[in-house]
Amino acid sequence: MTGDTSAITAREITKRYGNTVAVDGLNLDVPTGVVYGFLGPNGAGKTTTMRILTGLIEPTSGDGFVDGIDCSDRGDLVDHIGLLPEEPPLYRELTGREQLHFAADLRGVPWERVEDRALDIADSLDLQADLDRRIDGYSKGMKQKTAFIQAVQHDPGVVFLDEPTSGLDPRAAKTLRELIVELASGDTTVFLSTHILPVVEEIADRVGVLYDGRLVSEGSPGGLAAAADEDGEADLEDAFLELTAEPERAWQ
Ligand SMILES: Nc1ncnc2c1ncn2[C@@H]1O[C@H](COP(=O)(O)OP(=O)(O)OP(=O)(O)O)[C@@H](O)[C@H]1O
Numbered sequence: 001m002t003g004d005t006s007a008i009t010a011r012e013i014t015k016r017y018g019n020t021v022a023v024d025g026l027n028l029d030v031p032t033g034v035v036y037g038f039l040g041p042n043g044a045g046k047t048t049t050m051r052i053l054t055g056l057i058e059p060t061s062g063d064g065f066v067d068g069i070d071c072s073d074r075g076d077l078v079d080h081i082g083l084l085p086e087e088p089p090l091y092r093e094l095t096g097r098e099q100l101h102f103a104a105d106l107r108g109v110p111w112e113r114v115e116d117r118a119l120d121i122a123d124s125l126d127l128q129a130d131l132d133r134r135i136d137g138y139s140k141g142m143k144q145k146t147a148f149i150q151a152v153q154h155d156p157g158v159v160f161l162d163e164p165t166s167g168l169d170p171r172a173a174k175t176l177r178e179l180i181v182e183l184a185s186g187d188t189t190v191f192l193s194t195h196i197l198p199v200v201e202e203i204a205d206r207v208g209v210l211y212d213g214r215l216v217s218e219g220s221p222g223g224l225a226a227a228a229d230e231d232g233e234a235d236l237e238d239a240f241l242e243l244t245a246e247p248e249r250a251w252q
Contacts, residue, residue: 006065007032007158007189008053013062015048015213022048023059024213030191030206032157035184037200037221038193040210041244046193047086049210050160053191054083067157078107082156084164088147090135096122096146097131103150118153124175125149140167148176158189165199177203201225201236209243217243 008030015023023045030036040046051057053064055074064071067080090099100118104111122128125145135143144167152159164180165173181203184190194200200207201221209217209224217224221236228239 006030007034007067008036008191009063009065010049010053011063011065013049013052013059013064015045015052015057016060021213023052026062026210026213026215028208028215030189032189033184033187034205035180035190035192035203037204037207038191038210039195039197039200039207039240044210044244045213046210047162048213050083050085050162050191050193054081054160079154080157082151082154082159084147084151084159084161086162086166088143088150090143090147092136093134095132095134096127096138096142099135099146100131100150100153104154107154109154114153114155117155118149121149121152121179124179125172126175141169141172144168145172148179152179152183152188156188158191159183160191160193162193163195164192165194165196197236197240207236209240211244 006029008028010026010028013023013026014021026049038046038049052059053066053071055071055077058072066077069076069080071077091102094102101111104114119128122131127142127145130138130142135146138146148164151161165176168176177199180190180192192200192204204221207219207221207224208215219227224239225234225236226232228234228242
């Protein structure tokens with residue numbers, strides 16, 4: 001972890017859908033090279049925030065910058081980021097290998113430049129043998145592995161992962177956690193949204209807790225847990241439950 005410059009910056013980002021305020025004046029500074037765990041209850045605004053920061057939607061107001069690039073400049077942004085969304089964009093009629101080629105093509109990156117890295121990750125996730133099968137016939141876990149590879153194969157500076165271990169068996173989930181840590185040790189910044197708090201506790205350097213579109217707490221996983229219980233008995237889950245049950249207290 002480097003941690004001396006911001007890889008992700010949000011300045012007073014607000015997103016409204018009619019009367020719903022999905023994100024409410026969000027400010028974020030995520031240092032380069034960290035794994036940032038982005039937590040919050042259902043409907044807190046995590047996906048909306050990730051969609052804004054990856055240039056998929058525009059905020060109602062405020063600004064976002066990723067790797068120094070304005071998030072409204074999607075054309076520039078795509079070369080610098082990787083995204084594994086909740087519902088990964090995969091073409092069922094392609095094989096896994098064709099899908100990875102396609103993802104490289106979309107970014108204008110020659111397959112040869114990403115091939116070794118893509119196949120290495122496929123190998124560590126035990127997907128190599130299935131790469132020439134059509135995605136149509138893939139299990140949920142195989143699709144998730146393919147989507148993870150296409151998010152990171154071009155070695156982006158910042159990777160956004162929404163529930164990356166979803167559908168993975170325990171061995172693949174462990175490997176994926178190791179791959180995430182490896183990415184961050186190589187200066188990639190990982191923005192990780194998940195409800196699986198032990199994963200965050202294990203691999204995140206920093207954690208932000210979102211509630212009703214506002215950041216109610218931020219710190220290290222251990223720091224948040226310690227703040228939830230002075231006796232040192234609390235874990236991140238206790239901290240999460242406390243912060244999202246009584247957000248008014250957290251804001252004080
Ligand atoms: N396209 C949309 N149109 C209308 N409302 C939306 C839209 N997208 C999100 N919202 C609303 O914005 C709020 C935040 O939703 P969001 O999906 O960002 O939450 P989340 O934290 O990702 O939730 P979850 O943990 O359930 O995935 C919710 O009230 C949701 O209903």
